[in-house]
Amino acid sequence: MPRPEGARAPRRDVIDNPGSQRVTRVAALARRGQRTRHGRFLVEGPQGVREAVAHVPAHVLDLYVTEAAAQRHVGLLDQAHAARLYVHRVTDQVMAAMSTDAQGLLAVVSTEALARTAGLDEVLAGARLVAVLTEAQDPGNAGTIIRAADAAGADAVLLARGSVEVTNPKVVRATAGSLFHLPVISGLELTEVVEALHTAGLTVLAADAHGEHDLFEVDALLAQPSAWLLGNEARGLGPEALSQADAVVAIPVFGSAESLNVSTAAAVCLYASARAQYAG
Amino acid sequence: MPRPEGARAPRRDVIDNPGSQRVTRVAALARRGQRTRHGRFLVEGPQGVREAVAHVPAHVLDLYVTEAAAQRHVGLLDQAHAARLYVHRVTDQVMAAMSTDAQGLLAVVSTEALARTAGLDEVLAGARLVAVLTEAQDPGNAGTIIRAADAAGADAVLLARGSVEVTNPKVVRATAGSLFHLPVISGLELTEVVEALHTAGLTVLAADAHGEHDLFEVDALLAQPSAWLLGNEARGLGPEALSQADAVVAIPVFGSAESLNVSTAAAVCLYASARAQYAG
Structure with a gap:
């Protein structure tokens, strides 16, 4: 026609x-x-x-x-x-x-x-792997971490106050739909988060370049239900966050890089946990 | 004053x-x-x-x-x-x-x-870990992968034709200096890359969601000198690249995510290799 x-x-x-x-x-x-x-x-x-x-x-x-x-x-x-x-x-x-x-x-x-349909304690009951963004301010990084947490089988992603807002279009895009797969809870106080994680029986791990533990040598720790505290893109985790963690874990650096991008670090840590928990 | x-x-x-x-x-x-x-x-x-x-x-x-x-x-x-x-x-x-x-x-x-001060064969002589970007078009991803490759101890990053140009300011920024730590070579034909990798005795691994091998079950393979072929952000690796790999390896997905961001996938694969090679 x-x-x-x-x-x-x-x-x-x-x-x-x-x-x-x-x-x-x-x-x-x-x-x-x-x-x-x-x-x-x-x-x-x-x-x-x-x-x-x-x-x-x-x-x-x-x-x-x-x-x-x-x-x-x-x-x-x-x-x-x-x-x-x-x-x-x-x-x-x-x-x-x-x-x-x-x-x-x-x-x-x-x-x-x-929206939170359940209290934090309910969300965390039975959880084995949780990602906590303490001050993630780059929307692309935050979205990429939510997507990686989903892939690694995390039960929830918690964003402490000071992190980017999750309905930012760049965050939403970078999650590639993962925003709708698992609870993603914003606007929490970090102390409230750590308390709830402990109540739910999770070990609180901090990812930090100067950590005392080597990520590749703590499989027994990672095999336990645990949560990763992840820091700011430029500054990493602050002293307050580090002091609240049960263990501070470093990703080994084999080359000359000074540090890792926070979303890279998050992916490596979350997958190390997934490997220890599922493939062990 | x-x-x-x-x-x-x-x-x-x-x-x-x-x-x-x-x-x-x-x-x-x-x-x-x-x-x-x-x-x-x-x-x-x-x-x-x-x-x-x-x-x-x-x-x-x-x-x-x-x-x-x-x-x-x-x-x-x-x-x-x-x-x-x-x-x-x-x-x-x-x-x-x-x-x-x-x-x-x-x-x-x-x-x-x-600039290439040495031929590809010289760069790859004795290499144990190499990252190959086949069609990485997002500058942030490409830079983040170069930084992650550096941290994981890679000996070189090779960019096949069709990838973003490495002097793009967004690439340079995302490498956070890693661009100056290891050879980063652009403008190569993929067949030329694969041939040079094989000549140097490296196993060519393709990272693909539908891979026949599970990343967490091939430590013996990863412990060998090897190179990772990494695909395009949206389409992954094309059939031509997949057919040139010695093994196609998938990162297991434990949650509902359909796939991983290419820089996340690269970090998980490169660090799985580093772990198998250094921590083994």
Whole structure:
């Protein structure tokens, strides 16, 4: 059915005005203040959207998709329709106005999806592996650590006050959907975290370049239920955090590197724990 | 010695014109074309500058420092002066015009610092651990992998054609100086790399989520001199790369994550090798 070029009929069901109030409001969720005010955040890209639809469908408020993305992700849209989600077709221009990192697929999700439905003690009951971000301020690192913790089989990720906000779009993107796989709890005091970890019977390990223990020589310790305290990108863990740990563990450095990126260090530590716990 | 506000005398030896040709030329090195044309690149921030001064002083063409940074990094500047480097004081405005990520310290380094002084066979002679980036396109990931390879004691990092350019400021920053610690060789054909690895007696391992071997069950393999092929951020390793590997190894996933970030995967694989080789 050929149609003369330029004569394509406008489709009523496609959102095509990049300046509309809806589009502006979605784009505004890139800003923290707007996310807090409206209790919603952005999930950009097919991987994150797929995991939101699969794991927290009741909290997916709107899903936006371009024509091209709709053709690439038929199964995902079928799932979204089956879950009775609001799926909106948008033009490429509208998508670009809402997000530059969505690859054609964008979800607006209620922050209820991340709300604490249980007390910290309940979340930690029976936990064998937990990651604690004490002052992770780079959103990419924080998201990557949440994803690595998920892969390593962690039971929860806890973010102490001073860490980046988890609904930051860069954090959400870097988690690649892992944000919806395990409890990710923010805004905690570190002393409260350590107390709850101890109550739940977990050993509190600090990852620090000057640690007294070598990561590769403490398998018996790692085989126990334990939590990793992870520090700031530039400064590592502060004295307060170090003093609260039951053991301070260093990743051995075999080359000339002075230190490791915090997300690299987190991955190596969490996988050392997973190996000791599962493969032992 | 109080001086009335606003009456601070201009100092001749401080570069204070953000619009000068020198400043514009330095800032232009953020662009690949300018780096190639002039054979120089930027090293931003104290950690990278310190490692450049320590490891490749002959290739550090200019060093720029603000007053505040000069006070914070006295030892580093002493080293720079001892190496007879050109150290230029700049105003905060000039630094901001040259780089927004320098934290007061910026070096312009000749690409000669990264030039191949030896053939690939010579670099790989006696090597026990090598990282090969086949199509790493995210600069942050590529730099983080170079840093992790350094820490894990790798003898070299090889970048096959299709990978990001290593003098990209984001790559340089993410290496945190490791770029100057071990040979980092770019622009290679993957077949050429695999041939050279085999000639040097290294086993070629591919990191892939669908690998036939479990990373935690192949310590005997990892204890051998070996190289890790690492794939693209989104697509992983292509069929061509997988077919050239001697073994395809998967990192076990214990949670719900579909996959790992490539820099996370690289760190876990490289450290599994380091553990098998050094701690065994």
